[in-house]
Amino acid sequence: MTPQTSERKSRLLGAGEIDVSFEFFPPKSEKMEQALWAAIERLSPLCPSFVSVTYGAGGSTRERTHTTVARIINETALKPAAHLTCVDASREEVDAVAQAYWDAGVRHIVALRGDPASGVGQSYIPTPGGYQNAADLVAGLKRIANFEISVAGYPEKHPESASLKSDIDNLKAKVDAGADRIITQFGFDNTHYLRFLERARAAGIWVPITPGIVPIHSFRQVAGFAVRTGASVPAWLARRFEGLDEDPATTHLVAAAVATEQVMDLVDEGVKSFHFYTLNRADLVYAICHLLGLRPLRAAPLEARKAAS
Known part of the structure; x- marks a missing residue:
């Protein structure tokens, strides 16, 4: 049960008491690229533990994901995590992408099975000669290099899972293959x-489980x-x-x-780490983080910020 208001630790949160990470998606146009980098510039002073960049169904944003991650490495002090999926690619192709990330300085991968290129809800069929699922991908990535690897968890179970138990069994397979962190849908x-956390711990899954917001x-x-x-x-x-469909200001x-x-x-x-799905929009996330006690660090030159990270 949540503590009474007068006793709530969250009311007294200060900077450094919680960790946050942010997810972005690669831009499809120049206007979207401007919006993305405005969001990154707005949120980076909050010193997230990492920022992830998504990867479209069937690897449809592969080049844009790589370009975005490379720019984050070269132009900011942020630590990027690149998404990588099994869909529509051979093991050799996926391994080549992973090696390119490592060579570019990326040390963190979000390893996902991925949705079919035809879209969410369609039947998933492993690519011939490719990784079969996320656990297989995690094991393959660990063979390439000592990546930090995050994987997905589904508190209400993945839509394709037959049961909560089979969903947890699949999650444990990913952790047993080498995953270092779980980020929830x-x-x-x-x-x-909270129930998902209990089921995972009961199944012997002890890596951090970060809720997605x-x-x-x-x-x-x-x-x-x-x-x-x-x-x-x-x-x-x-x-x-x-009644707020046409009232974005009140919605926000x-x-x-x-x-x-x-x-x-x-x-x-007792949860202290949170992963925000930003949708490449910074203002709401920034306001929420401010209410949670996070404060921006004074801007510093890139070299100095990298040295301090």
């Missing part, structure tokens, strides 16, 4: 995350994402955004309150 009811820039859009990834949308959440105020409340409740349960 976003959700809105903390009960699901998504600020709701558009309720309709995020609810659609949730349905496709197996995350439930509570009735109380829908009620909070009711409500979203900041909802996400901050969710994270503070988890802090009071």
